[in-house]
Amino acid sequence: MSTSHGKALRADALRNRRRALDAATALLAEPGGPPKVEAIAERAGMGAGTVVRAFGGKDALMDAAVAELLEPLVLRGRQILERDGGPTALRAFLAELMAFQAAHYAVNDQLAGLDLPATTALRAELVRVVDAMLGEGREQGAIRSDIDPVLVTSLVGETAFTIAKASHGTPELAEAYLEVLMDGLRPRVP
Amino acid sequence: MSTSHGKALRADALRNRRRALDAATALLAEPGGPPKVEAIAERAGMGAGTVVRAFGGKDALMDAAVAELLEPLVLRGRQILERDGGPTALRAFLAELMAFQAAHYAVNDQLAGLDLPATTALRAELVRVVDAMLGEGREQGAIRSDIDPVLVTSLVGETAFTIAKASHGTPELAEAYLEVLMDGLRPRVP
Amino acid sequence: MSTSHGKALRADALRNRRRALDAATALLAEPGGPPKVEAIAERAGMGAGTVVRAFGGKDALMDAAVAELLEPLVLRGRQILERDGGPTALRAFLAELMAFQAAHYAVNDQLAGLDLPATTALRAELVRVVDAMLGEGREQGAIRSDIDPVLVTSLVGETAFTIAKASHGTPELAEAYLEVLMDGLRPRVP
Amino acid sequence: MSTSHGKALRADALRNRRRALDAATALLAEPGGPPKVEAIAERAGMGAGTVVRAFGGKDALMDAAVAELLEPLVLRGRQILERDGGPTALRAFLAELMAFQAAHYAVNDQLAGLDLPATTALRAELVRVVDAMLGEGREQGAIRSDIDPVLVTSLVGETAFTIAKASHGTPELAEAYLEVLMDGLRPRVP
DNA sequence: AATGAATGAGGGTTCATTCAT
DNA sequence: GATGAATGAACCCTCATTCAT
Incomplete structure (x- = not known):
């Protein structure tokens, strides 16, 4: 009943x-x-x-809010990785990361210094997804290996949110940045 | 008198x-x-x-403080440009920009949303210096021209402060980022 | 119906x-x-x-709760008075009052300043019971009469709840207090 | 200058x-x-x-306020002890304690459960003064010794504040209580 | 002109009570 | 009628600014 x-x-x-x-x-x-x-x-x-x-508490609310924003992003990252694989996925995903950040004005800056467990966990997830993308790219020779892979992952993962800040409302700038970043990540021609 | x-x-x-x-x-x-x-x-x-x-007022103080930090940076940029010229200067200057940012804990984040005229003006100056560096680089064929030069300048200038944030306290990461950025800025091999 | x-x-x-x-x-x-x-x-x-x-309302609930705690105490007082009579009853009853208070952490303090009619009425009842005990005691010459009987009653009745507070968790202290109080209540030897 | x-x-x-x-x-x-x-x-x-x-902070303010009330009381206690000595001092001092408490509506109850270091320290001082008074009294045979001296001190010291609560604005009641307490503290006649 | 205490608006949080479900 | 989430006034506290000294 x-x-x-x-x-x-x-x-x-x-x-x-x-x-x-x-x-x-x-x-x-x-x-x-x-x-x-x-x-x-x-x-x-x-x-x-x-x-x-x-x-x-306000912090918990913020954590929940940001986590809610981040969760679909992580899922999306996994989807793209499965669909496109390696470096193609990386480019597509970074574009989405930037679009997300552009759509959410300085989310990270506003929350700097707060204790946001869910947010922290999800950001770690994002790093893992990016790491997987970079890993595949390196195996395929599409991503440079002359820089410590851990550093590259950290770089891309950690800056994914902040780099988009400058491209506020100007998709062309984000696109340009993406272009430069992807080219910079290619193996150097000898 | x-x-x-x-x-x-x-x-x-x-x-x-x-x-x-x-x-x-x-x-x-x-x-x-x-x-x-x-x-x-x-x-x-x-x-x-x-x-x-x-x-x-506090805002004016902050403006003055940041301006004071930024002013020598602009002068330094001009010096480096004169001394090294073009792309070499760019790399050296970006390294200094990052080091500066790393040495001044998240200056930008702390002041987000404030009205800081002097700071804004000096940041525009920085953009102009970077623009000059990029311009020389493009003329020499050392910097890619397939992306709107204005965009590239904006990209480098605007992100110069934020990119260093992720590399807080880890110079290797900043170095890696710089490496990637400079490579990404090179003209594409056909 | x-x-x-x-x-x-x-x-x-x-x-x-x-x-x-x-x-x-x-x-x-x-x-x-x-x-x-x-x-x-x-x-x-x-x-x-x-x-x-x-x-x-919360106050009414508190009133009802305390009243419920006090009611059996009043009945118990009457029982003891009938069973033991006068001063013997007094001592036994005071011991119970203190034990009660000790068992109900600072009931009075928590409710200070509230309007609790039922509680007030029952406390008056308690005073009447104590008054009866003292009265018998005085008639038997076991309780001093050189102090205004009304005062003594008020004293014992009103302080019955508060005196136990200091003896929280230390029965010996309550016992000592009771000893002193009972001796103090005896007629003075000339 | x-x-x-x-x-x-x-x-x-x-x-x-x-x-x-x-x-x-x-x-x-x-x-x-x-x-x-x-x-x-x-x-x-x-x-x-x-x-x-x-x-x-509010707690600190309360602590300071109560401490300020208590401090002269401690000094007064020492004065009285020096002037009158032993049990005479005890009676006089307890009367003042009660008058103080009567003049400061339930000071202790209002602050129960707070962390008030200065207040706590001064209350310990009060206990020490009372202890000295009782000690002299016992040596002179004016205060009973058949109850653990520590208990008696604790009793008088700890309850000194709460017992006066019932005598709100009625000095006679406080006086009656004092009479009873002092008599109760006398050595028992065999 | 400098001081640093006073200000007071504004912040997040608690909790007895109310009310839609 | 019971539920427990919503309410909103009240609380303590912070801090850029002002002002008497």
Whole structure:
């Protein structure tokens, strides 16, 4: 007789969590530094106390919001890797990373110095995906090996978010950067 | 016409400005987010009110501090350009830019979203210097021309500060990044 | 005339009241200040709203909870008075009062400044019981009469709750206090 | 030429500290639970932030306020002990303790569970003074020795504050209590 | 003119109560 | 009727700025 869910009671709670998350990510995409709790609450159409209680503190909310943004990115990275393989995937994925970053105004800068476990974990995942792409590329001779592979991975992975910052709203710049980066990653001709 | 007394006071004021600036730049080089006015004042050995009054607000102080950091960088860029010319200068200068950024903990992030006219002007100066380096490089055929030169300049100039962020404290990473960037900027082999 | 359905609902409501009261008294016996409504609700295995609704506010719940703790104490006092009579009863009863207080962590302190009618009434009852004990004692010449009887009653009654506080967890101290108090209450030898 | 103080600059700061302290102790003497920071600030005629900054947090302010109340009490205790010696001093001092407590509405209860180092230290001082009084009394045979002296000291010292609670505004009750306590502390007649 | 204490708006958080489910 | 999430006022605290000394 009982549904398999047993969660009917939390329907509105989940909806509000969602709305708070959406509001947070939306504000994260705008200039003006870390969004205030009250601003998030207002945009979400709810009280300030609600967003705090729903996540247990502003930091946790931020973590959840960024994690929600990052998760599909990781999945997308794996998809692209499987579909295209190696260096082709790398280029496509980096383009998406940059587009993401461009769409979310300085997400990382705003959260510098905070303790965001989910975000940290997902960024590590991103690094792993990029590492896999670079690994395949090196095996195929498409990615240079004269620089410590670990460094290259770190470089691409760690800077993937910050490099896009400069290409704010100008896709051509991101494209140019990508072009330069990919060429720079090719093996040097002797 | 000016009394020696009035001059003495001016001298004091100037010395205070200087000490406040030194304190601000010193704190800008440390982790912990934007320095508080009181912290700057303490390090400068003066009252908090003096710091604010000397610059007319914290933002103006920050602007002055960053400008002071950037100014020698611009001069240095011009020097290097004259000395080495073109692409050689570019590489050397980018290395210095990164080292500077590494030495001044996330200066840009701390000041994101603020109105800093002097800083903005100096960053434009930096772009012009880089542009000159790239221009010479293109004329010599050492820098690729298949990407809009304006874009490349913007790319290098705008990202010069952010790219170093990821390589914090690991010079090898900065070096690797530089290597990749310079190779990516070379004309494509057909 | 009453439907069994209606009765069933009443039974539920009563059972909820009971569980809420039990939870409240249990938490009143623990350190940590006045228990939060949500803590009471959780321990009672019900929603926070139910707890409030069942009593019409937290204060009323607290009043009911303390009253429930005090009521058996009053009955016990009457029992002891009937059984032992006068001063013997007094000593035995005071010991129980202290034990009660020790078992219910600072009940009074937690509720200072609240409006608790039932509690107030029961405390008056306690005073009356103690008064009766003292009265018998005075008639028997076992309790001093050189101090205004009303004062002595008030003294013993009002302090019965607070004196035990200092002896928290150290029965010897409570015992010592009781010894001193009883001796002090004896008629002075001339 | 310079004054021996060198503190002229802080004249107003000290005055405000004093006013905040006075406001705090005044509110501590009134019913209504722990005073709110804003209430203290308003009564002291200053902003809320000022009282916090002046003491580094509400707890510290409370500690300072209570300590200020307690300090003269300790000194007074030592005076009385020197002047009267032993049990006479005890009675006089306890009377003052009770009067103090009566004048400062439930000071202790309001602060239960807080970390108040200065207060704690001063309370220990009070215990030591009382201990000295009891010790002399026991040597003179004026204070009973059939109860562990440590217990008696603890009893008197620890309860000195709480016992006065019941005598709110009624000196006769405090007097009656004192009478009973002193008699109870006498050696038992065999 | 410098000082550093006072200010006070604004921040995140808590919690008794209310209300949609 | 019970639920527990939403509410929102109230709390303590921070910090750039102001102002009496």
